[in-house]
Amino acid sequence: MFLIIHLTTHPGHVLRISRDDKYRRIGRERLLYSQSYINITGYDHGFHGELGRTAEKMTFFFPCVSSAGSEYQVLVAIIVFFLCLRWLFRQKKQQIPPSWPLLGSLPALVCNMNRVLDWWTDVFISLGKNTFYLNCPIFSNLNYVVTCHPKNFEHILKTKADNYPKGRSFDEAFDVLGDGIFNAESDSWLAQRKTAKSIFTTIQFRRFVNDTLQTVVDEKLLPLLARAAREGSTLDLQELIMRFTFDVINITISGKDLGGLYEDFPSDVLSQAIDDGQEAILFRLSTPKPLWSLLRLLRVGPEKKLAKAWETADGCIVDLILRKKEQLLKGIESEANSLLSNHIRSQGENSDWSKARVMFLRDMVLNFFLAGRNTTAAGVMWFIWAVCRNPRVEEKILQELRLAISRKQSKEGSKDSSDQEYKNKQQPWSTFDLDDVGDLVYLHAAICESLRLYPAQPMNLKSAIKGDVLPDGSVVKPGVKIMISMYSLGRIPSIWGNDCLEFKPERWILPDGTLDNDKISKLFFAFSTGKRSCLGKNTAFAIIKLAAAAVIFNFQVQVPEDQPVIKPGIMLEMKGGLKIKVKERASRPF
Numbered sequence: 001m002f003l004i005i006h007l008t009t010h011p012g013h014v015l016r017i018s019r020d021d022k023y024r025r026i027g028r029e030r031l032l033y034s035q036s037y038i039n040i041t042g043y044d045h046g047f048h049g050e051l052g053r054t055a056e057k058m059t060f061f062f063p064c065v066s067s068a069g070s071e072y073q074v075l076v077a078i079i080v081f082f083l084c085l086r087w088l089f090r091q092k093k094q095q096i097p098p099s100w101p102l103l104g105s106l107p108a109l110v111c112n113m114n115r116v117l118d119w120w121t122d123v124f125i126s127l128g129k130n131t132f133y134l135n136c137p138i139f140s141n142l143n144y145v146v147t148c149h150p151k152n153f154e155h156i157l158k159t160k161a162d163n164y165p166k167g168r169s170f171d172e173a174f175d176v177l178g179d180g181i182f183n184a185e186s187d188s189w190l191a192q193r194k195t196a197k198s199i200f201t202t203i204q205f206r207r208f209v210n211d212t213l214q215t216v217v218d219e220k221l222l223p224l225l226a227r228a229a230r231e232g233s234t235l236d237l238q239e240l241i242m243r244f245t246f247d248v249i250n251i252t253i254s255g256k257d258l259g260g261l262y263e264d265f266p267s268d269v270l271s272q273a274i275d276d277g278q279e280a281i282l283f284r285l286s287t288p289k290p291l292w293s294l295l296r297l298l299r300v301g302p303e304k305k306l307a308k309a310w311e312t313a314d315g316c317i318v319d320l321i322l323r324k325k326e327q328l329l330k331g332i333e334s335e336a337n338s339l340l341s342n343h344i345r346s347q348g349e350n351s352d353w354s355k356a357r358v359m360f361l362r363d364m365v366l367n368f369f370l371a372g373r374n375t376t377a378a379g380v381m382w383f384i385w386a387v388c389r390n391p392r393v394e395e396k397i398l399q400e401l402r403l404a405i406s407r408k409q410s411k412e413g414s415k416d417s418s419d420q421e422y423k424n425k426q427q428p429w430s431t432f433d434l435d436d437v438g439d440l441v442y443l444h445a446a447i448c449e450s451l452r453l454y455p456a457q458p459m460n461l462k463s464a465i466k467g468d469v470l471p472d473g474s475v476v477k478p479g480v481k482i483m484i485s486m487y488s489l490g491r492i493p494s495i496w497g498n499d500c501l502e503f504k505p506e507r508w509i510l511p512d513g514t515l516d517n518d519k520i521s522k523l524f525f526a527f528s529t530g531k532r533s534c535l536g537k538n539t540a541f542a543i544i545k546l547a548a549a550a551v552i553f554n555f556q557v558q559v560p561e562d563q564p565v566i567k568p569g570i571m572l573e574m575k576g577g578l579k580i581k582v583k584e585r586a587s588r589p590f
């Protein structure tokens with residue numbers, strides 16, 4: 001015989017205390033109850049919501065003295081009830097997310113694994129604080145300080161960046177990146193960063209990015225959309241844009257077009273390998289290390305996939321490097337402005353082709369490919385989706401683009417007629433280059449707004465070397481991991497106001513019509529900040545601007561009504577893709 005106390009989320013039956021050894025199920029709730037029970041009701045809804053979530057799984061079994069002593073049992077039950085209630089109140093006050101003895105917040109984390117970004121945001125909002133401690137059992141390797149406080153971002157990423165490297169768990173999870181810029185620290189990182197920065201900032205490299213983009217947009221992306229418009233077929237925009245950025249980033253980095261956007265959409269091994277690799281890395285980041293180490297040893301599950309992806313990526317990239325070497329030795333180098341060619345040239349006349357050097361170049365190519373491809377694809381896709389869901393914003397962007405086109409036309413018109421390539425070329429659609437869109441304020445603000453709500457890289461993992469106190473007063477112990485949630489930052493009403501979930505590019509524009517650069521420096525963290533901030537930020541803006549402008553200006557994109565579901569992952573992708581229909585715009589007034 002047991003006395004059963006069950007706390008449930010069932011409306012109006014928050015707590016039941018029952019006595020008997022017969023358990024029954026009621027409806028969907030996993031309720032245990034018996035013939036006699038005390039039912040305590042009357043809690044307000046807010047309390048019920050919080051308590052209910054915590055209490056759902058609480059069931060206590062108490063041995064009873066005898067079946068006859070019912071008054072005595074009820075008294076014990078009431079005392080136990082009030083003790084539980086006091087405990088739960090403490091939980092509610094002090095412990096959001098819920099924390100259980102021994103398991104800590106692990107059950108809550110597991111329950112919310114497929115919506116972890118939104119769960120963190122819920123926790124921040126319920127707490128009324130922008131930092132919390134996620135305490136999980138030591139073995140789980142999932143203890144974090146989670147923060148979305150902008151001043152903490154600044155502190156961790158910039159002011160005290162030396163105290164917050166990526167840490168061992170990052171290096172271990174991302175070992176596939178080798179000694180590339182993402183994993184590197186100290187001198188090796190500094191040298192790589194300096195070389196890459198000097199390449200990214202040259203006019204030749206920017207021109208090369210611009211020309212590459214124009215070619216891929218004009219010759220591949222727009223024809224595919226035009227065909228879909230003619231045939232009235234449905235397209236997966238996510239898939240299409242992934243292939244588009246695959247081509248753009250590939251040409252930019254290695255100089256070679258691997259043809260991700262050919263009309264018949266051939267399956268691409270490198271692209272697939274990178275996707276498989278990212279999935280496996282996510283598994284590593286969310287699983288205790290001993291478990292994934294064991295799987296790696298046995299070469300099973302996600303670790304088997306990762307090992308295969310690794311081999312494939314190595315094969316493809318080393319092949320690209322060796323072809324480039326051949327071209328250079330024969331003096332017939334194509335795409336001499338690519339990142340790879342620039343890197344090789346940075347060594348001077350006598351390039352080192354030792355195995356170690358080839359592997360270093362392999363790490364460089366893979367790191368930049370991973371850094372640039374999926375992030376930019378997510379940036380373009382969410383931007384097109386957000387704009388097409390907001391006709392007011394779409395119209396304002398179209399107005400700006402019309403002005404840009406007429407400005408370009410009048411510039412071309414004032415040139416010698418033999419130069420009027422643009423005018424004479426009977427293009428079926430209008431395209432833009434960086435000179436046309438570089439200074440469009442509304443377009444730029446709309447991209448910031450889209451990355452505020454949908455940061456392509458939604459979180460950033462760091463690890464504290466020494467103990468510290470963050471600007472919001474949160475204490476950081478030595479060795480603790482810090483999860484910076486860029487996704488949550490964009491969704492906190494106390495930072496953005498109650499309309500924080502609305503898509504309003506005007507947030508980033510001052511009353512005089514210029515960009516609010518002060519706000520951008522304080523609240524825009526999609527590309528991180530400080531010494532390890534994104535090296536490809538300008539490239540990413542260029543890609544989003546040119547691709548999205550060309551798509552939106554030439555086509556009406558019909559996106560689904562429903563809010564897309566976010567796929568759990570390192571990048572912000574949509575689960576199941578984004579199915580769209582397109583129609584060519586009837587008039588593209590000049």
Ligand code: HEM
Nearest residue numbers: 371372375376379456457526527528532533534535536540
């Ligand atoms: C919308 C697109 C992009 C977003 C949102 C983005 C975001 C970021 C973020 C948040 C970081 C910091 C990572 C960390 O601290 O661990 C980063 C680093 C980096 N990004 Fe990007 N990125 C984008 C596109 C690109 C592109 C196109 C490239 C180059 C082709 C690139 C190259 C890099 C590199 C090399 C780093 C490492 C910098 C370092 O550790 O010193 N990114 N990016």
